[in-house]
Amino acid sequence: MTAELCDLTAHDLSAKLAAGDVRAIDVLESTLRRIDQVDERLHTFLTRTEGQARTQAGLVDERVARREEVGPVAGIPLALKDVFCTKGIRTTAGSKILEPYVPPYDCTPWERLQAGGAVLVGKTNCDEFAMGSSNENSAFGPVRNPWNLETVPGGSSGGSAAAVASGQAVWALGTDTGGSVRQPASLCGVVGFKPTYGRISRYGLIAFASSLDHVGTFTRDVRDAATILSAIAGHDPRDATSLPEPAPHYGAGLDAGVQGLRVGVMEDWLGTEGVQPAVRDSVRAAVDRLVGLGATAETASLPHADYALSAYYLIAPAECSSNLARYDGVRYGYRAPGGGDVMEMNMRTRGAGFGDEVKRRIMLGTYSLSAGYYDAYYGQAQKVRTLVIRDYEEAFRRFDVLVSPTSPTTAFRLGEKTEDPLAMYLSDIFTIPSDLTGTPAVSIPCGLSPDGLPIGFQIMGRLMDEATVLRVAFALEQDLRFAARPPLLEALSA
Amino acid sequence: MAEADTAKATRFETVIGLECHVELSTATKMFCGCLNAFGAPPNTNVCPVCLGHPGTLPVPNEKAIEYTIKIGLALGCRIAPHSIFHRKNYFYPDMPKNFQISQYDLPLCVGGHLDIEVDGETHRVGITRVHLEEDTGKTVHGGATGRIGGAEYALEDYNRAGVPLVEVVSEPDMRSAEQARAYLTELRATLESLGVSDVRMEEGSLRCDANVSLRRPGSEELGTKIEIKNLNSIRSLYRALNFEEERQQVALERGEPLIQETRHWDEGKGITTHGRSKEYAFDYRYFPEPDLAPLEPDPQWIETLRAELPELPAARRRRFQDELGLSAHQAGLVASSAEWARFFEATVSAGADPRAAANWMTGDLAALLRETHQSLTAAKVTPEHLAELVKLLDEQVISSAGAKVALAEAFATGASVDAVVEAKGLRQVGDSEALGGMIEQVIEENPAPVEQFRKGKEGVLGFLVGQVMKKSGGAANPKVAAELLRERLSGSG
Amino acid sequence: MPVEIDVQHVARLARLALTEEEQERFRRQLGLILEHAENVREVAAVDVPPTSHPIPRSNVLRPDDPAPSLSHEEAMASAPEEESDRFKVPRVVEQE
Numbered sequence A: 001m002t003a004e005l006c007d008l009t010a011h012d013l014s015a016k017l018a019a020g021d022v023r024a025i026d027v028l029e030s031t032l033r034r035i036d037q038v039d040e041r042l043h044t045f046l047t048r049t050e051g052q053a054r055t056q057a058g059l060v061d062e063r064v065a066r067r068e069e070v071g072p073v074a075g076i077p078l079a080l081k082d083v084f085c086t087k088g089i090r091t092t093a094g095s096k097i098l099e100p101y102v103p104p105y106d107c108t109p110w111e112r113l114q115a116g117g118a119v120l121v122g123k124t125n126c127d128e129f130a131m132g133s134s135n136e137n138s139a140f141g142p143v144r145n146p147w148n149l150e151t152v153p154g155g156s157s158g159g160s161a162a163a164v165a166s167g168q169a170v171w172a173l174g175t176d177t178g179g180s181v182r183q184p185a186s187l188c189g190v191v192g193f194k195p196t197y198g199r200i201s202r203y204g205l206i207a208f209a210s211s212l213d214h215v216g217t218f219t220r221d222v223r224d225a226a227t228i229l230s231a232i233a234g235h236d237p238r239d240a241t242s243l244p245e246p247a248p249h250y251g252a253g254l255d256a257g258v259q260g261l262r263v264g265v266m267e268d269w270l271g272t273e274g275v276q277p278a279v280r281d282s283v284r285a286a287v288d289r290l291v292g293l294g295a296t297a298e299t300a301s302l303p304h305a306d307y308a309l310s311a312y313y314l315i316a317p318a319e320c321s322s323n324l325a326r327y328d329g330v331r332y333g334y335r336a337p338g339g340g341d342v343m344e345m346n347m348r349t350r351g352a353g354f355g356d357e358v359k360r361r362i363m364l365g366t367y368s369l370s371a372g373y374y375d376a377y378y379g380q381a382q383k384v385r386t387l388v389i390r391d392y393e394e395a396f397r398r399f400d401v402l403v404s405p406t407s408p409t410t411a412f413r414l415g416e417k418t419e420d421p422l423a424m425y426l427s428d429i430f431t432i433p434s435d436l437t438g439t440p441a442v443s444i445p446c447g448l449s450p451d452g453l454p455i456g457f458q459i460m461g462r463l464m465d466e467a468t469v470l471r472v473a474f475a476l477e478q479d480l481r482f483a484a485r486p487p488l489l490e491a492l493s494a
Numbered sequence B: 001m002a003e004a005d006t007a008k009a010t011r012f013e014t015v016i017g018l019e020c021h022v023e024l025s026t027a028t029k030m031f032c033g034c035l036n037a038f039g040a041p042p043n044t045n046v047c048p049v050c051l052g053h054p055g056t057l058p059v060p061n062e063k064a065i066e067y068t069i070k071i072g073l074a075l076g077c078r079i080a081p082h083s084i085f086h087r088k089n090y091f092y093p094d095m096p097k098n099f100q101i102s103q104y105d106l107p108l109c110v111g112g113h114l115d116i117e118v119d120g121e122t123h124r125v126g127i128t129r130v131h132l133e134e135d136t137g138k139t140v141h142g143g144a145t146g147r148i149g150g151a152e153y154a155l156e157d158y159n160r161a162g163v164p165l166v167e168v169v170s171e172p173d174m175r176s177a178e179q180a181r182a183y184l185t186e187l188r189a190t191l192e193s194l195g196v197s198d199v200r201m202e203e204g205s206l207r208c209d210a211n212v213s214l215r216r217p218g219s220e221e222l223g224t225k226i227e228i229k230n231l232n233s234i235r236s237l238y239r240a241l242n243f244e245e246e247r248q249q250v251a252l253e254r255g256e257p258l259i260q261e262t263r264h265w266d267e268g269k270g271i272t273t274h275g276r277s278k279e280y281a282f283d284y285r286y287f288p289e290p291d292l293a294p295l296e297p298d299p300q301w302i303e304t305l306r307a308e309l310p311e312l313p314a315a316r317r318r319r320f321q322d323e324l325g326l327s328a329h330q331a332g333l334v335a336s337s338a339e340w341a342r343f344f345e346a347t348v349s350a351g352a353d354p355r356a357a358a359n360w361m362t363g364d365l366a367a368l369l370r371e372t373h374q375s376l377t378a379a380k381v382t383p384e385h386l387a388e389l390v391k392l393l394d395e396q397v398i399s400s401a402g403a404k405v406a407l408a409e410a411f412a413t414g415a416s417v418d419a420v421v422e423a424k425g426l427r428q429v430g431d432s433e434a435l436g437g438m439i440e441q442v443i444e445e446n447p448a449p450v451e452q453f454r455k456g457k458e459g460v461l462g463f464l465v466g467q468v469m470k471k472s473g474g475a476a477n478p479k480v481a482a483e484l485l486r487e488r489l490s491g492s493g
Numbered sequence C: 001m002p003v004e005i006d007v008q009h010v011a012r013l014a015r016l017a018l019t020e021e022e023q024e025r026f027r028r029q030l031g032l033i034l035e036h037a038e039n040v041r042e043v044a045a046v047d048v049p050p051t052s053h054p055i056p057r058s059n060v061l062r063p064d065d066p067a068p069s070l071s072h073e074e075a076m077a078s079a080p081e082e083e084s085d086r087f088k089v090p091r092v093v094e095q096e
C-alpha cells in the first residue's frame, strides 16, 4: 500500500510543509484527486470549494517560501460539516429549507482555522439539522461508509467522518449533540473527539439543541485531535455559553502515559442486550491493554444513565422546536410557492422544506413544551439531567476516566433502521450521557469486526479535563496501532 | 350619560392595570452590536444576530441590565438575586427567530410601587414586576387599504428588532382614567429623569396596554378583563379608558355578558374595537433560554446604581414646594418633567424669583411651545432669558405687557431680553416729564371719563391709565402714570 | 400505552403543513416515542433542581459598544421576496 499525501496525518504533513519537503498545493491536489475518485460513490460533500482551496494553499506556500512561520493547521486540507456557517459559501444543514442559503458571516471555528491558514475543501453531507444517526436524513441523499458502501457512516456528521476515513480531507469538524461526532467516528474507524460544552464556540454553528450542541473533531489520530482542538478552542465573546478560559495547548503531555490512572469500565453498558459480541470483545481487549500499560480498571456505574436517552429525547426536540422556528420563508432560505396569508406560507414552507425526522422532532418538542405538559416532560427531563450530572460527578470521584463502547454496533445497513425511529435512537445510547453532562469524550478505533467494520472505544472524562481523555486515548492508540484502511482505498492504490 | 354617571358612582367600580413597554436608550441593541436608533432607512441597522440568521447567538447588553435595575430601584422594586431569560415562542413575521427572548417567572425586578397625585390626593399604585426583553421589527401592511384588515401583503423592517425593551407591569390598583393618566405621566417622568429612555410615545419608545374591568364596589373579585392595545399617547389612554368604562358600564347594566378579549383603540373614531378573544390565547411554550446565562447582579453593583439614582419627580415636587415656595399646582407642572425642572432650576440659579419663573414657564412659555410644537430643549429661549425677564419686570424696568412682548421675541429669535427691550422700546417710562405730555393728551381726548373721575368714580382711573399705556406702546410705568393722573385731576380741578 | 396527541393542533402550533399520511404516521410514532420517554416520570426528582445549562455560569454580558451591521444589500441578499427595501410576505391575519 502506498499512502498518498492525502492519507497522512496533519502533524506529518505539517512537518513536511515546514521542512519544505512538500507544498500545500501538492497536498491539496492529492486530496482533490481523491475526492474525484471516491466522492461520487460516497456522496460526502454537499458543496466543494476547490477554487478557494487553491487560493488558500497558494497563500500558505508563499508564506513558507518567505520563510514565515506557519502554524500547525496551515496548508492542511479541511472539511466542515454543512452546519458551520461559511461566509459566501452555501450552508444547508443538509436541509431543503436552507438549500439556497449563503451565510453573510463566518462561524468562529472556521474564522480561527482560516486565520491559521487552513485549506477548506468542502462542506460535508449530514443528517438534516444534525438530527440522525445514519446520515439517511440528509435532504440530499445519504453518505455511504467507505468501509462498506452498503452500510451507513453513522450520523449526523457522517460526511465529515467518511471524508477523513477516505482521504478526502485530512481532518474535519462535526457536531455532537447526542453522539454525532463519536458515533460516526466509531463507524468509520477514525478519531472523533468532543470536548467540554463551551470549550469551542458555537457561534455560527447552525443550532439543533443549544444546551447539548458541541463542536467536535474528526482526525486520523489523537495527536491531530489535540492540535486542531488547540486551534479552535477558547473563549468567544459572541457565545455567552463559551468557557471563559483561553485554550490550553492540548498537545503537551499527550505521551505522559496511563500509569496509575483509574479507569472505570461501564460493565452495565457492555452487558446491554443490543451490544454486538465483537464490539464487547474488542472493548474488553482494549481495557486489558490499558491495564497492561499500568492503569487500574474497575466496574463503574451511572445509575441514571438508563433514563438519559429519554431525557435527551425530550430536551433535544424541545430546544430544536424553538431553534428551527426561524426557518419560515421570510428572511432567507426556501419559501414554498402558493397563495394565502403569511401563516399558510409558513406552514407550506416548513411542511415542504423539512424532512421526516426534523418534523417528527419539532412536533415532539412543540408538544412537550406546550401548556399542561411542560412539567411532566421537559421539566422532568431537566431534573433527570441533573441526576445524570450528579452520577458523573460521583463516578469521577473514583475514576479518572470512564470507558465503554462508543456505539452498541458497527455500521448497519442503509435502510435497516429508517422505519423505526426508536431503534435508530438506541444507536446513540452510550454517547448521549456525555452530551447531557457536557463532559469531554473521545472515540478511537479499537479493532475490526469479523465482517471488517471498525469498532469504536469511548473514553469519557471529567468536565474541563480534555487533557486526561486525550492522554488515555493517545496511550491506547500507540499500543493498539490500529492501521487498517477501508477496502475502497486499498482497491484504489492496488 | 348623567344616568350612567350615577350608576357608575353607586353600582360599579373601575379596576385598571397598565402594562408599559419602554425602549431603552442604549447605544446598541439588546443582544447584538447593531445601533439602537430610531428613523434609519429600512433594514440598515441589522446583522446576522438580529435578523435571526442560522447559527447566531445572543449576548446581553450590560447597559440594558443596568438601566432595568435602575428602573426597578426607582420604582422601589426588589432586584432579584437570580433571574433568567426565557424564550416566548410564537410565529410572527416581525420576529426574526419566531421567539422573543423575554423574562417569565424570574424577572429582574419585582414588587415596587409608584405614587401618583390626583386632585390633591396621593394614591399608591403597586408595581408587579419590571422585566427585560427584546423588541420586534416593524410591519407595514401593504395593498389596497394600507391597514391590516384589507392588506394584500406585508413588509418587514428589522431595524427595531432586538432593541432592548423593558416591561413595567402595574397591579390593578387604579380606579379611574384620571388615575391611569397620572400613573403614565408619572412613570414617563420617572423614566425621563433616569435617562434610560427617550419616552417618546409618538415614536413608540414608550407604549402602553391597559387592562380594564368593572366590579361591584366592595367586591374583591375582578370582573371580566378587557385588554386595550395600541395606546400611543397619554391622551389616547385617557380617552380609551373613558370609552371602555362607559361601554362596559352600559353592557353590564343591560345584563349583557362581557367576554375576555383584546380590543384596539381607534384614535380617529374614538372607540375601541374587538381584537382577539381569550379562547385564542397563545400557547407560548416558554422555556429557559439555553443560549444565555442567568443574571445574578452583584449586590455591590446594585448599591452603586442606587447611589447614582437622580432625584425623582415626586421628590423634586416636594422640594420645589418646601424650599422654593411653589404651590402644589405649580410644582406639579414644573417638576414633572426632567427637562422642565432643569430649565426652572437654571432660571432660579440665574437669580429669578422661583414663583415668578414658574408662572412664566407654565403660562406664556408653555403657550409659545405649544403653538410652535417645540420642546423646551430645542427652543431658542434659555433660562438666562427668563431670569432677565423676571428681573426687569421686578425692577419695573418693563411692564408685564412689555415682558410678554420681550419673551415672544426672545423665544422667536434667541436675542437677549435686554436687546429686545432696547430695540422695541419696551423700557417703562416712569419720569413725570416724559409722561406729562401723554397724560395731557389722554385728559383732553377723554372728557367724559375725566368728568366721572372728578365726581368721585375712582374706578375710571384704571381706564385712563390703560389709555396712557396704549399711547406709550406699553412702555409707561402704570403705577407712575396712575399717580400722575391722580395728582393732575385732583389738583387743579 | 402509547401517548395520544392532537397532531393537528401541534402541527399548527409548529407551523407545519402535514399530509394526512404524515399526520397518521406521526400520531403513531410520537405516541410510541413519548411512551418510551415517559419513563423519566418514574424517576423520583421532586427536590432535584432542573438543569438548563450543563455548565453553570452567570452574568455573561457584553459592553454597550457598537459593532458593524450588515450592509443593506447583504441583509436583503437572501430575501425570498423584497419590496421598498423590506422583506415582503403574504398578508398577516391576526389569529392565535
Ligand SMILES: [Mg+2]
Pocket: B102, B133, B167
Ligand atoms: Mg412583553
Ligand SMILES: [Zn+2]
Pocket: B029, B032, B033, B034, B045, B046, B047, B048, B049, B050, B051, B162, C069
Ligand atoms: Zn444586529
